[in-house]
Amino acid sequence: MNSSKAYSAATEKSPLASTTIPRRDPGEHDVQIEILFCGICHSDLHSVRNEWSEFMPTVYPIVPGHEIVGRVTKVGSAVTKYKPGDRVGVGCLVDSDRTCPNCQAGLENFCPNLTLTFNSPDKHLGGVTYGGYSDSIVVDERFVLSVPSNLDLAGAAPLLCAGITTYSPMRHWGVTKGKKVGVVGLGGLGHMGVKFARALGAHVVVFTTSPHKTEDALRLGAHEVVVSRDANAMQKHAGSFDFILDAVSAEHDVNAYINLLRLDGNLTLVGAPAKPLAVSAFSLIMGRRNLSGSNIGGLPETQEMLNFCGEHNITSDVEVIPIQKVNEAYERLLKSDVKYRFAIDLASLKSE
Structure with missing residues (x-):
């Protein structure tokens, strides 16, 4: 097991603050990723403040973030799609049951047993999954996406959800x-x-x-x-x-x-x-x-979207911030004071 620097909230009224979280060692089908940028989605804020408690109660501490881009640092022995150095992304899902009709149709986002990138039961380490407000993550290769080489990584991060x-x-x-x-x-x-x-x-x-x-x-x-x-x-x-x-x-x-x-x-x-x-x-x-x-998309369609963005040079308009300004960004998000998405530069975690 590895440890990773992150920002988490301890309660629904707590600010996000520096912490250390566990990450599993890569298994044979896993990809270890150094997170370079993570977009801030409004659902991050809702989850941190437990505003969706009726249908998706938050388990604390919570590490949000599901608009993740970075570079592969290590791959498991059975991984065939990625190698160290590849530019990759992780969206809202990190697993599903893979056997239901929706998964078989490439619609993992509608799987009744999906695992969200954060605040879902973690079958590997127990507790819940931790998201992209962190310096690294380990994800099964089936739920990792290739990011075209011509796209700015900060602007590409929100593509994984928005x-x-x-x-x-x-x-x-x-x-x-x-x-x-x-x-x-x-x-x-x-x-x-x-x-x-x-x-x-x-x-x-x-x-x-x-x-x-x-x-x-x-x-x-x-x-x-x-x-x-x-x-x-x-x-x-x-x-x-x-x-x-x-x-x-x-x-x-x-x-x-x-x-x-x-x-x-x-x-x-x-x-x-x-x-x-x-x-x-x-x-x-x-x-x-x-x-x-409509609710996000399955893995094949998400890769199709990223490829389309590569062909048309489409990224999100972002304001890049250090992680230390994330609480300020949440308050600005409530006022729609951003054009049009925040992207956290995770290099800023190195100073924590």
């Missing part, structure tokens, strides 16, 4: 050249949605409540920007969208966007509002419209 969360539903619902795609909300998820929709060849429209985000939305690849509080501007797009990605986690009127879908159009929720959204049956019925949700 990237696949927005890419997967677009691929599932057939976003291609000639489609009209809406993206609701220009934050950590939304800005990735804009980049993917544009790269897939769609006509991209961003919906925002903040007029000052117009310039940035256009810079990221949007063709048009609609201020959603402007009823006339919304009405001009009624019944015209093939697909809308809703990345808003706050309460909002989802019917306003369902009404913008054309016949058989789809609106996919990837934001997770705390309270249920009211949906008008008539909004769906009158246009045979679809309302769906």
Whole structure:
């Protein structure tokens, strides 16, 4: 067993602080990774503060982080996909049962017995899994992903969650050249949605409540920007969208966007509002419209997404911070004070 430097929270009201955690020695199918960057996802904050206690109670101490990129330092004797020095990533999953129909179909993210990167039962060491706010991690090679050599590693880190969360539903619902795609909300998820929709060849429209985000939305690849509080501007797009990605986690009127879908159009929720959204049956019925949700992606699709990013030079817009500023970053995250994702430089752990 090895020890690793990390940042953890001891209780739901504790700040994240320096600690040491155990990591298993690499087994024959394992890859040991030096973590170089880890993105900060809003779910990290929810978990640290036990805000999802009803369906995913936090076990303390918690080491969050599931947007991990780094370099391979050691591989087990049976590993065939990776070698020391390779650039790799680890997302939200580090294991699954591998035998259920979903796993067999490459949809490990829907496995009923999946192991999350942090706060899941750890079958190797006992206790729970510890995430990427750490200087190293050991993961079965099946759950390790190859990061294209041309991508900036700090910007690539959020691809392991924010990237696949927005890419997967677009691929599932057939976003291609000639489609009209809406993206609701220009934050950590939304800005990735804009980049993917544009790269897939769609006509991209961003919906925002903040007029000052117009310039940035256009810079990221949007063709048009609609201020959603402007009823006339919304009405001009009624019944015209093939697909809308809703990345808003706050309460909002989802019917306003369902009404913008054309016949058989789809609106996919990837934001997770705390309270249920009211949906008008008539909004769906009158246009045979679809309302769906999506949750990250399986391992094959996540690798496909990373390869796509390599081909199109897509990364997340990040602000790189040292780990010592992680608590400040959490407070800023609550205020949406970041464009558009924080990435922790884990070299900063060396000074701890």
